[in-house]
Amino acid sequence: MGTIKLLQGNEACAEGALYAGCTFFAGYPITPSTEVAENLARRLPLIRGVFLQMEDEIAAMAAVIGGSLAGRKSLTATSGPGFSLKQENLGFAALTEIPCVIVNVMRGGPSTGVPTGPGQSDIMQCRWGTHGDHPAICLTPAYVQEIFSETVRAFNLSEKYRTPVVIAFDEIVGHMRERIEIPEQGVLPVVDRAKPDCSPEKYLPYDDSGGDVPPMANFFEGYRYHVTGLNHGPDGFPVNASPRIHTDELRLMRKVEANRKDIIRYEEVLTEDADVVVFGYGISGRSARTAVEAARAEGIKAGLFRPLTIWPFPEEEVSAIASRVKSIVVPELSLGQIIFEVERCAKGRCRVEGIYRVDGDPITPAQILAKVKEVG
């Protein structure tokens, strides 16, 4: 039995980070994510961890990468405009393969938008926000308990695949309080980055001959090497030539693409015999669950697909559903973003209908139920 607590989503995120072994946080105050920072400001110094409030969002992302390169599991948390500002250095972490976790507590936008209201309109930015081709992992928990466990998983995936991992949840679950159980240490797996077992003289930081994820030496441990945001060769030094750039970019993508089974998680409820499936994540996934239950009570064959991993997108799973249902309903707190992915996977085999809302309130179960009845 772990510890039972009544926690806010943002607090659970901080707890999950500590559980995963995070000892470094750098951030900048921004609503509605600030409680993640506030909790870690209290907790990290007590375990000799580092807490830094930096001069801006860009600096916070940079400091987190520095902290990780020096061997600490590192986290930053942000929202809205702050997530935009972090994108350049997020791409740096992807190309240089430095693990780190970025929490994006989504609010309404664009620009300053609705800082205190929920949003799901950063979801494409979570995939495509930084320039250039790059791998992306993004997790979308919907419950306070899930924020805890998915934060642990985010660190694990980041360490395992040497890539930044984004946790994107909306303001509602970030600020909602729910009962959660924090398990004893050892109950949930905690993964640490693989370190080189060769001598420093033989170490090549980006040598993929042993697999797509090369072992990572931390700075100051005797493996002196070069890290650069330029495309680079196995030794870490800039390469400006074919075919290395192309093959190395493919390897970066393959780290995620070839490991979809390991990375993708979702909840699927009553989709086997369903005529209509609701595809919803975060707070919209919670409303969808209630709507599906209400529809079933009325004899409508409805089901739920709720992704916990939104990137990489669960293509095979959505495709399989599309091949056997009449309709997929996609509620999201945007004017239509993730629906494009659902349509891409459905390939015209079923009807795909969106429900959009950007007025600072969640999509209600009643709204979803009405749509389910319309298309079911």
Added chain:
Amino acid sequence: MAFNYDQYIRGGKLPHIWCPGCTYGIVFKSLLRAVDTLKIPKNDIAMVSGIGCASRLPGYVDFNTLHTTHGRALPFATGLKMANPDKHVLVVSGDGDATAIGGNHFIHACRRNIDITVMVFNNFIYGMTGGQYSPTTPSGHIATTMPYGNIDPSFNIPELAKGAGASWVGRGTAYHAAALDKLIAGAIEHKGLSVLEIINACPTTHGRRNKFRSPTDMLLWMKDSALPVTAFEKLPPEKTAGKFPTGVLFKKEASEYCDTYYGMVDRIRKASEGRA
């Protein structure tokens, strides 16, 4: 005996990218001599840079080296240093990298007084992109984006650093290389944020557009314009025009950020043990 540079230079990484006549090579060698006098193990040094010609320097040296994004070397360095406060973190930056796009990070690193050594290679221009004006381009000088002469007032980097809270501030030049060795060593030895402005020359994108007929002319300009700070301070104001002071320009005792942070950590951990 001649100084053995090879002990600090990564095999096979030279020649460097810098143009003929560029003074960065002089500073590069000075930096290695300075590090050598301090006898710091190579494993214990991280060198961090942003983007620009100067920022390519870390690639050539056999330390833990990190070539980051434009302007952001200091926050990356802050992360490294806070995670490993007993290691040496050196930052190499340019005038545009440190004081334009990285200006916010520069002043806040100074304010925190974290123990990082910042060397700003000031060549008065954006060299890598081909000669656009920077925050230190002198008034009236021609740049590709100031084709009619620079109208922007310029930063005085040491004054900026001092005003922002750096506890050690100095200036040297590529011409005065022997003095530069000592300045770099002093900057690294100082505990706290040290800023060393190093006056450099970019003949390719600055000099040749601004009446310096050769790289030598630019070095002679340094020779004629730089004065040791003690001599500079004795000059009457009317005679300081066109001159600038070099040496250790400012130094103060101040709490170092990692010391303060980990001091707080020890204090609260002790207090919480007391309660338990």
